[in-house]
Amino acid sequence: MAAVAASSAGAPASLRAFLQRPAVAIGLVLLIIVVALAVFAPFVTPFSPTKLSIASRLKPPSAEHWFGTDDFGRDIFARTLYAGRLSLTVGASVVLVSGVIGLVLGVAAGYFRRLDPAISRLLDAMMAFPDILLAISLVAALGASVVNVIAALGITYAPRLARIVRASTLVTRELTFIEAAHALGVGTFAILTRHILRSLVSPILVQGTFVFAYAMLAEAGLSFLGVGVSPDVPTWGTMISLGREFMNTAPWLMLFPGIAIVLTVLSLQLVGDGLRDLLDPRLSQNV
Template sequence: MSLPVEPTYLAAPALPDVLPPRKARSRAMRFVRRHPSIVLGGLLLALIVLVAVLAPYLFTMDPTALSPARRTRAPSAQYWFGTDMLGRDIYSRVVYGARISLFVGFAVSAVSSVIGTAIGLCSGFIRALDAVVMRVMDGLMSVPSILLAIAFMALLGASVPNVVITISIAEIPRVARLVRGVVLSLREQPYVEAAVTSGTRTLKIIWRHILPNTLAPIIVQATFVCASAMLTEATLSFIGAGTPPDIPSWGNIMSEGRALWQVKPFIVFFPALFLSITVLAVNMLGDGLRDALDPRLAKRI
């Protein structure tokens, strides 16, 4: 019979887990390597959204405050982006203008996606509505979106809600046609035919079998609609048919500085730069989501 052996050393206490588990780290790094567009585009867009939300706390001043004695001043330590023809601080106007562009982009994307999806689902699944509804959509798509937006703005008047309504009307047919094309292929699937044969109601089939399979292309299309809406809003404001002049937006700022473009290019440069970066971020996010949500492309990555 052996006697118990006294321990000759003491076990050190376990160290706290500072780093995340190896599996979580490797999964995150794998996602970054496989989808760099989603990561980079999402970070850029999140940064711009953060700038817009925190605009009052980012060393800004009243974007509508006039100071004729300080007009068209070049960028300096006091005025980071310079001043415009009325002495307003361009930096403050650009930062606050991000709110208008992001609101219009997100609102148009949401409105056109919801309405376009509803139209596309009904038109693609209910054959009796297809011919009538899609001819109306084709008629709207036959007119260039910018001309259609100008026409509606002339009728409704210049305001931010009217800009959202106008651009949404121009974008709804594109979403509807995309959803209709997906539904036309889904309604021939065996599980849909089995649901129809068993007597399942049409709305239930659309809600449970058709709609979930259209979410991926709808999400991708929504990002492109958001970028297109921002450009359209800037174009309308640039020509004086969009956001009212008393509300700072990137299109308004560029419109006010175009007369001095050759001698004071900074008035147009900074809002154009922010608009370009925002649209680039949204498009990169959309491209990454398209690659991630498409199973055929996902297998290649």
């Protein structure tokens, strides 16, 4: 009973210490602000991200248009908020897709010895290619759309999660209580669901925050190169790409979407670092 009480008391203490770290707190606040602005974009700005207004073409930031307008008179603030919706959706979806693929491959490679060589070689081959080149190749093969971008990035980042899952599964598989479960006749499915998967929650959660950030950067890069989603859909990468032509005369076209990308990715990295320190027993003394 004392051990249980100490464990339950230690969790809130660790959580408080997690939130009291300045870098983590700043990252969490930034992330909440970005998500809130994206979700409630229709209530934050009265402008449509796609409505054209030639009379308002290339207006600098003002009280009416906080981030200025582009060469078609579209409000940059509205486009930045709505583009954040797409980027966050893509990032979350990529984490889900890559998490499922990485979990299946990683557990199979780590738990079933006969499958390990083949799966490990496959993961090594996929990780031999730079992420952006592999993503471009997959999008080119599948076609440019939001769904295909999510699928391509999910496949691209799945090996990262699979390698971590495999390593954790290899360690957990050799523990005494797993051997005891085998000796008692516990089935493979029960061992995987009751013991192996539970031990994978922390590493997947931590790595998922970094994959989220990588996916958002990759989506922006694909859109910037013109191989992502349709140019009609506002994305941060597309906005920066279209603003290159007016870099000297209207720098706000590139400035504000760029700031949005930096702040969002930075917030995810800070939160991810904090989660890693909180969930890793070896680093808990430093939290």
